[in-house]
Amino acid sequence: MKYIKLGDLQVSRIGLGAMGMSHGLTGAGSDDAESVRTIHRAVDLGVTLIDTAEIYGPYINEDLVGRALKGRRDQVVLATKFGMIDHGGSGAWNLNSGPANIRTSVEGSLERLGTDHIDLCYQHRVDPNTPIEETAGAVAELIAEGKVRHFGLSEAGPDTIRRAHAVHPVTAVQSEYSLWTRGIEDRVLPVLRELGIGLVPFAPLGHGFLTGTVRSESDFEEGDFRRGNPRFTGENFRRNLALADEVQAIAAEVGATPAQVAIAWLLAQGDDLAPIPGTKRVTRVEENTAADGLRLGAEVLVKLSGLPPAAGDTHTGAGLSMLER
Structure with missing residues (x-):
């Protein structure tokens, strides 16, 4: 595994997103033992960046990650997120990045993760009711106390990023970015x-x-956020199957899997990014991390970059309203 810098934070070039082990996707929470084995295997393969959030579950994904990393905490860069649970009363899926709420969130995350510090702490979504300067200042206080090491933002736009960075250096911004979601390229x-x-x-x-591997809308169980997602329904689904087929054809040409090609394309976009493919299976984490050794030729990269964008929005209306990208 190769390593890169996010700001001044060194991480593996490919990380691991833990969300789907517990939350939001078909099969989430069905086999915690396999999820723990997956995290262990990722670390064995040199993956250091492990990503979770308090909202995943809520809370249960952080519990799972904490159990999995017991005795191996010093081998990873542990990332989690605050701001999508209002601990003052309105609860989950209500934005609150006020200083008191951030402190409550971080204290809870530390306990669930079984650690005395969070390596990379993100604001999960920008809170329109709290100036970003207040949010950045609150995280800066936690950094001064040693409870947080680095400050991150998720799905923030250019103005928010600049204003936050002026208060305390932002180490990383997390945003959806892939062969079929490329909106951040122009602005962010x-x-x-x-x-x-x-x-x-x-x-x-x-x-x-x-x-x-996704071929039918019926592949998604009740509770899977992709049910009803614009990209995974109706005519958009059928159009996007053609895009997936094109990636699969290119993968066959280069002797790799579609997942490896998609990750390798991202890695070719720069040495200042670290994708976090999510999985709850050991075989998939082995497949995904092998993309670190895949070198795509210039013609293949041009062909992949020229694929049409996905049909449909990345979120429903409520989710889109929380994005600044």
Whole structure:
């Protein structure tokens, strides 16, 4: 495994997103033992960046990650997120990045993760009711206390990134970025590179679509967020199958899997980004991390970059309203 810098934080070039082990996807929470084995195998393969959040569950994903990392905490860069649970009363899925709420969130995350510090702590979504300067200042206080090491933002836009960075250096911005979600390239990515901030692309496999294994809307169980998601329903689904098939055809040409091609394309976009493909299976984490050794030729990269964008929005209306990218 090769390593890169997100700002001044060294991480493996490929990380692991833990969300789907407990939350939001078909099969989540069905086999915690396999999820723990997956985290262990990722660390054995040199993966250091492990990503979770208090909202995943809520809470149960942090519990799982904490159990899995017991005795191995010093081998990883542990990332979690605050801001999508209002601990003052309105609860989960209500934005609150006020200083008191951040402190409550971080204290809870530390306990569940079984650690005395969070390596990379993200604001999960920008809170329109709290100036970003207050949020950045609150995280800066936690950094001064040693409870947090690095400050991150998720799905933030250029202005928010600049304002936060002026209060305390932002180490990384997490945003959806893949072959079929490339909206950050024009507005966000140039700002990150100007300021020396790293990028952590989540959903680098298009929430599984780019692997070629999703073939029917009936693949998603009740509770899977992809049920009803614009990209995974109706005519958009059928159009996006054609895109997945094109990735699969290119993968066959280069002797790799579609997932490896999708990740390798991302890695070719710069040495300042670390995608976090999510999985709950050992075989998939082995497949995904092997993309670190895949070198795509210039013609293949041009062909992949020229694929049409996915049909449909990445979220429903409520989810889209929380995005600044």
